[in-house]
Amino acid sequence: MRRVPIVERGDWQAQAAECGFRFHTIDGARYWDERSYYAFSLAQIEHDLEDPSVELHDMAMGLVDEIVGSESLMERLAIPAHYRDWIAESWRNREPHLYGRLDFAYDGKxxxxxxxxxxxxPTSLFEAAFFQWQWLEDQRASGRLPRDADQFNSIHEALVERFGELMASLPPPLVFAAVRESEEDQGTIAYLRDCAAQAGLHGAAMALEDIGLSEDGRYTDLDDTVIGSLFKLYPLEDLFADDFGRALPKSGLRLIEPPWKAVLSNKGLLPLLWDRHRGHPNLLAAEFDTGGELPAGWVRKPLHSREGANIELHLADGARLHSDGPYAGPAIRQAAHPLPAFDGHYPMVGSWIVGDTACGIGIREDDSRITRDSARFVPHAIVEADAPATFYA
Structure with missing residues (x-):
C-alpha cells in the first residue's frame, strides 16, 4: 500500500458538475482530492480487505438473531423498548437489506x-462507486496510470443487481428521502434512485421533512398518498428519538435499510463481536464503557456517534485526542489502534458490502488520526508495478 502523487485531471470539476457531484468541495475545501491516490497490490485487496470484509459481515449477521431475541442485549444497545418487537419482527421476516460499509485501519502490512x-x-457512496472509477479510466487513458491498473470496485453493478433482487419485495410506491439541506445526502439518494431505475425499480425523491403522517398512522407523500416503501438516508436512532417516528411499528411502512439494521449500525455490536470472536485478527478488543477516566491504550465512542464526532483517544504513549460533537449517552471502549500515517495523512479504508457481497473500497483521508466529516475522499488503484510513491511511515 502506497500513497502516490499524481497529476489531477484538468476537467475534473466540469466532470463532477456534469454528473451531479456538487459536494466535491465543501465550505471552500476539497472533499474530492485526486492529487494523490492509494496504490494496492491485488493480494492486499483480496486477502487483507475483501476476504476479511466477507468474514466480518457474516460474523455480524450471525449475531442479529441472538440480539433481537434478547431483551438484555437490546437494552445494552440502548434500543428503545417501543421499537424492539418491530425490529425483531423485521428480522424474523428477513426483510431484505441493501448495503453497508465496514471501516478499517490498514497499513498494507x-x-x-x-x-x-x-x-x-453509509455515505461516500457515489464517489466510491462512480466518480473514482471514472478517475481510473481517465488516468489510464492519459498514460498517468498503467493500462493494466485496476480498482476494487464493482459497487455500481452490485447496487443495480441488488435493486433488481429487492424489487418484488418492496410495496409501492417507493420513495427516496433525505434531509433537504444536506447536499451530500441528496446527492447520494439521487445516485441510488438512478441505480434502482437501471434495475427497473422507479421511485420518487422527497425531502424527509415533507413526509406526512395520516390520522390512521400511515406515512404519506406530498399528494397524501400512502408510501409503501421508503429508502431513508436518516439514522434510525434519530427517528426513534423523534415523536414522528413512534408510528413506525404499526405504519406498515417497509424501510430500506430494514429495522433490524439498527443492531448492526450500533457501536455496541463491537464488544459483542469481540466477546464471541475474541482474538480474531481483524477485530480490536472492545467492551462496554463504564465511565470515568479513559485508560491509556483505549478509545471511547458513543454508541451512535457518526463522522468521527465525540471520539476520545488515550494512546499508549499518553497522547490524547478528542473530537467535539452532539453525541452523548452510553459508549464503548475499543483498543486504540491508530490509523497509519502516509506523509502526514491518515487514511481510513471503507469496504462496501452490497447485499452480502464485498464489492469495493473507498478511502477517506484526514490530517488527524480521527476521521471527521471534513475528511477528503482519495481514489485508489490496484497497481502491481513499482511507481514513485510516499511509503507508509
Whole structure:
C-alpha cells in the first residue's frame, strides 16, 4: 500500500458538475482530492480487505438473531423498548437489506483492523462507486496510470443487481428521502434512485421533512398518498428519538435499510463481536464503557456517534485526542489502534458490502488520526508495478 502523487485531471470539476457531484468541495475545501491516490497490490485487496470484509459481515449477521431475541442485549444497545418487537419482527421476516460499509485501519502490512460498521446510513457512496472509477479510466487513458491498473470496485453493478433482487419485495410506491439541506445526502439518494431505475425499480425523491403522517398512522407523500416503501438516508436512532417516528411499528411502512439494521449500525455490536470472536485478527478488543477516566491504550465512542464526532483517544504513549460533537449517552471502549500515517495523512479504508457481497473500497483521508466529516475522499488503484510513491511511515 502506497500513497502516490499524481497529476489531477484538468476537467475534473466540469466532470463532477456534469454528473451531479456538487459536494466535491465543501465550505471552500476539497472533499474530492485526486492529487494523490492509494496504490494496492491485488493480494492486499483480496486477502487483507475483501476476504476479511466477507468474514466480518457474516460474523455480524450471525449475531442479529441472538440480539433481537434478547431483551438484555437490546437494552445494552440502548434500543428503545417501543421499537424492539418491530425490529425483531423485521428480522424474523428477513426483510431484505441493501448495503453497508465496514471501516478499517490498514497499513498494507498487518491485518486490517475493524473500527466500526456503518450499516444503516453509509455515505461516500457515489464517489466510491462512480466518480473514482471514472478517475481510473481517465488516468489510464492519459498514460498517468498503467493500462493494466485496476480498482476494487464493482459497487455500481452490485447496487443495480441488488435493486433488481429487492424489487418484488418492496410495496409501492417507493420513495427516496433525505434531509433537504444536506447536499451530500441528496446527492447520494439521487445516485441510488438512478441505480434502482437501471434495475427497473422507479421511485420518487422527497425531502424527509415533507413526509406526512395520516390520522390512521400511515406515512404519506406530498399528494397524501400512502408510501409503501421508503429508502431513508436518516439514522434510525434519530427517528426513534423523534415523536414522528413512534408510528413506525404499526405504519406498515417497509424501510430500506430494514429495522433490524439498527443492531448492526450500533457501536455496541463491537464488544459483542469481540466477546464471541475474541482474538480474531481483524477485530480490536472492545467492551462496554463504564465511565470515568479513559485508560491509556483505549478509545471511547458513543454508541451512535457518526463522522468521527465525540471520539476520545488515550494512546499508549499518553497522547490524547478528542473530537467535539452532539453525541452523548452510553459508549464503548475499543483498543486504540491508530490509523497509519502516509506523509502526514491518515487514511481510513471503507469496504462496501452490497447485499452480502464485498464489492469495493473507498478511502477517506484526514490530517488527524480521527476521521471527521471534513475528511477528503482519495481514489485508489490496484497497481502491481513499482511507481514513485510516499511509503507508509
Amino acid at each position: 498487518g491485518p486490517a483492523k475493524l473500527y466500526e460498521l456503518n450499516y444503516d446510513t
